[in-house]
Amino acid sequence: QVQLVESGGGLVQDGGSLRLSCAASGRTFSSYVMGWFRQAPGKEREFVAAIRWSSGRTSYADSVKGRFTISRENAKNTVYLQMNGLSPGDTAVYYCAAAPTYFLSNSDRAYQYWGQGTQVTVSS
Numbered sequence: 678q679v680q681l682v683e684s685g686g687g688l689v690q691d692g693g694s695l696r697l698s699c700a701a702s703g704r705t706f707s708s709y710v711m712g713w714f715r716q717a718p719g720k721e722r723e724f725v726a727a728i729r730w731s732s733g734r735t736s737y738a739d740s741v742k743g744r745f746t747i748s749r750e751n752a753k754n755t756v757y758l759q760m761n762g763l764s765p766g767d768t769a770v771y772y773c774a775a776a777p778t779y780f781l782s783n784s785d786r787a788y789q790y791w792g793q794g795t796q797v798t799v800s801s
Contacts, residue, residue, distance in 0.1 A: 686795030
């Protein structure tokens, strides 16, 4: 049974940093793309970043480029999202997802498995 468990969310001030973690279990993810999405109240879920597990190649939404970094740690089967320079506009529930694909997709329809989400709140 595949499980994706996010952690690391919380309340942070404008300009602060957080690191989200996604612990993946239940199968081998070496051929998967792992992604982070977020959903703010009243808004649609949007792509944040993705990483190809095998090569480490990454992709980012324009809104987070230069501020967020996605990475993975093979030994721990964990994907991270380091978020720096946070602003109130980054407030959302952040979801980890896994896609059985080679391509770095920014569409949530490509992702087969999802975590339960972790809340990130940035105060002004």
